[in-house]
Amino acid sequence: MPALSFEAPGRLKLGRPVAIIDIGSNSVRLVAYEGLSRAVTPIYNEKVLCGLGRHVATTGRLDEEAVDRALRALARFRVLCDTMNVSDIFVLATAAARDASNGPAFLEAAAKACGQPISLLSGxxxxxxxxxxxxxxxxxxxxxxxxxxxxxxxxxxxxxxxxxxxxxxxxxxxxxxxxxxxxxxxxxxxxxxxxxxxxxxxxxxxxxxxxxxxxxxxxxxxxxxxxxxxxxxxxxxxxxxxxxxxxxxxxxxxxxxxxxxxxxxxxxxxxxxxxxxxxxxxxxxxxxxxxxxxxxxxxxxxxVLFDKLDAATRERDPLIAAASDLNLLRSRSPRHGEELCQWTEAFIRSLGLPEVEYDIRLRRAACLLADIGWRAHPDYRGEQSLNLIAYGAFAGLDHPGRAYLALSIFFRHEGLSPDKVGSRIKTLAGPRLLERARLLAALMRVAYPVSVAMEGVLPQVPLLARGNQIVLQLPAHLEPLANERLMGRMRGLGKLLNMDTVIEIV
Missing domain, CATH: 3.30.420.150 (Exopolyphosphatase. Domain 2)
Structure with missing residues (x-):
């Protein structure tokens, strides 16, 4: 059987996968991850409920039938790791193995079965x-x-x-x-x-x-x-x-x-x-x-994997790390997502809209995720983006924040009407985050007809609040972009904020 290539275009260039085998009191589990990073993503996950810890408290020994199941699972996991071309396998054992009188004999047999040394963790x-x-x-x-x-x-x-x-x-x-x-x-x-x-x-x-x-x-x-x-x-x-x-x-x-x-x-x-x-x-x-x-x-x-990261990587925000990874893998121009963060921040500052750290993190993550649905059929980009984000493997994110991210990108594709999406995810976001999602989507709906998701354009076309006006500044060489479609997107933003809109050629 050919080994899984770690050069797959849909995977981050993190080298070969890494894996953890966790020999617990109830289950023995293998989780293989795409690579060692701040936002680790499983590529394979399997557990076997062996019940190694059953009766240890009263008999002091691991059950022989449970031991047999665990050893067979470990032998299987060894083959799976070879097939996935895993570079590093970290095998851990916990309470059952450390408390049982036949724990040392089991660990010796387990190390042979999985072909790796085993770390017996203390409490x-x-x-x-x-x-x-x-x-x-x-x-x-x-x-x-x-x-x-x-x-x-x-x-x-x-x-x-x-x-x-x-x-x-x-x-x-x-x-x-x-x-x-x-x-x-x-x-x-x-x-x-x-x-x-x-x-x-x-x-x-x-x-x-x-x-x-x-x-x-x-x-x-x-x-x-x-x-x-x-x-x-x-x-x-x-x-x-x-x-x-x-x-x-x-x-x-x-x-x-x-x-x-x-x-x-x-x-x-x-x-x-x-x-x-x-x-x-x-x-x-x-x-x-x-x-x-x-x-x-x-x-x-x-x-265990987090502990193996360098200090600078450990300090990264897990949400932004995961959003950056998806931006890199799925966007037409990943740098555009970074520019969109800065472009929207400049407008929100000019508007005088307060943002706490929670708001800033969510807005930045949404900008990085804004273009991940571009390969879908146009009629389903909003729906597919919503599902990818709402059910994605994100860390550092609460459930209202998930709803905000999903709604931001949904409204970006489908329009700003809250009636376009079901009530349950709107309820999960709550009124404040729902309105923030609509505002960010309105900004994105102005940004994309100008930049067409390519880097280098948004820094040239600042969008600012000036008094009761929203002003989009276009340099002369981009003046042909000021068509009815763009004006319609500007009016949508203005209606949301109850402000007039102007396009200036500078």
């Missing part, structure tokens, strides 16, 4: 890697990271790029199921006693964000979205209000999992662990009183 190392994953996936995070796996729960404080000292507790789903004998009441007592012994972490959570990492919590968030008929089925950055979360978590603990809406989307092997994940999260919310719970799709794997 503190696992907590740090989870925190780095959240730093990789969120812009300027501030709160407590909680990573719940099958065998353990790690808690660690994160402030911006700073990671505190982490702790690990035997509160994974499989471990709780094991030591409680399947009794939810007994498991709840175990959870409360363990968390009450870590008051500094929960006290530091008050009024801050709890970043929930791990497959069980992502599954709970998926069910929460289904129960609330949420319009965007993206896990990363999904926010749950504490009061609403507590009501839902109690429902999960008390109800038969089969009755939960969209339960089919959760694998059968994970369903028995949902109640344990719910009770751990409930106690964290009750004791820690966070302002919100943010679901993170980034964790130990992304944290």
């Amino acid at each position: 503190a190392e696992e907590a740090r890697a989870s925190a780095l994953g959240v730093i990789a996936g969120f812009h300027d995070p501030d709160g407590i990271v909680g990573d719940m796996g099958g065998g353990s729960l790690e808690l660690v404080d994160v402030r911006g790029s700073q990671v505190g000292q982490g702790i690990t507790m035997p509160l994974g789903g499989l471990a709780l199921q094991d030591v409680s004998g399947g009794s939810l009441k007994k498991a709840q007592r175990i959870v409360r006693e363990a968390l009450e012994r870590a008051p500094e972490y929960l006290e530091n959570l008050h009024g801050r964000t709890f970043y929930a990492v791990g497959g069980t919590w992502r599954a709970l968030a998926k069910l929460h979205q289904a129960a609330r008929d949420y319009p965007l089925h993206v896990m990363h950055g999904y926010l749950i209000e504490p009061d609403d979360g507590l009501d839902f978590l109690r429902l999960v603990e008390e109800a038969d999992a089969k009755t939960l809406k969209d339960i089919e989307s959760v694998s059968e092997a994970r369903r028995p662990l949902l109640a344990y994940g719910a009770m751990v999260l409930e106690e964290i919310i009750r004791l820690g009183q966070p302002i919100e719970v943010a679901i993170s799709a980034f964790g130990v794997r992304e944290g």
Whole structure:
């Protein structure tokens, strides 16, 4: 079988792919990434629910059947990595392997199966890697990271790029199921006693964000979205209000999992662990009183890769990094996206419209993404761009921000009427971001008939607010561009802002 070429035109020139193999207490997973970068993009993702941590808490040993499944998965992953021409494979093992008496023998066999040395992470190392994953996936995070796996729960404080000292507790789903004998009441007592012994972490959570990492919590968030008929089925950055979360978590603990809406989307092997994940999260919310719970799709794997980046790359904004990558891969002239950022910024400043950092980041990302739909049929460019952005693998972006980006580019192609798009994504954006999206789209609708998406034009044609007028300045050699189409786009912008519009030849 021929190896996958890393010279594919639709891929960034980052060299050969890199991969993480994560040997966890519940699953063994392979994730191969396009390359090592600030905005890592998976090119392949596969997990096998082996249940290595099942019964370790009571027997002290890894189950032989689970070990056999894990070794077969690792041998398969080795072949897949060879096929993808992966350059570096980082193999990690966590709670089950470090807690079991036959863990060393398993790791020796596992290293042979996957053909790579294995890093056995301590609890503190696992907590740090989870925190780095959240730093990789969120812009300027501030709160407590909680990573719940099958065998353990790690808690660690994160402030911006700073990671505190982490702790690990035997509160994974499989471990709780094991030591409680399947009794939810007994498991709840175990959870409360363990968390009450870590008051500094929960006290530091008050009024801050709890970043929930791990497959069980992502599954709970998926069910929460289904129960609330949420319009965007993206896990990363999904926010749950504490009061609403507590009501839902109690429902999960008390109800038969089969009755939960969209339960089919959760694998059968994970369903028995949902109640344990719910009770751990409930106690964290009750004791820690966070302002919100943010679901993170980034964790130990992304944290390990983030730690391998140089300092300058780590400091890059993950949203702008991802938008820049898509701009490079999909735009007709990537430099034009950068010029559009500066051109729109100059107009907004002249208009006196306040922009906080959040607004600036979103506007810049939208400008970089403005031309990614140009290859689509003209009648569907707006719709395809909206879908690419709303469901894209972006980090450093909340869900209202996703809606803003998607709506900006949709309105750029389809016109400024809010009636052209469904109510659910408009509701997700909210009134303020909806109007900001329409304004940015109106500016883009003026920019593109002048620049035709080519670099070097926008710096010559400033658009400025002057009193109650919007003035587009064209140099004499570009005067033929001032046709009825351009004037129509100018009038659309003026109508949105209740201002007159003028084209000046200078």
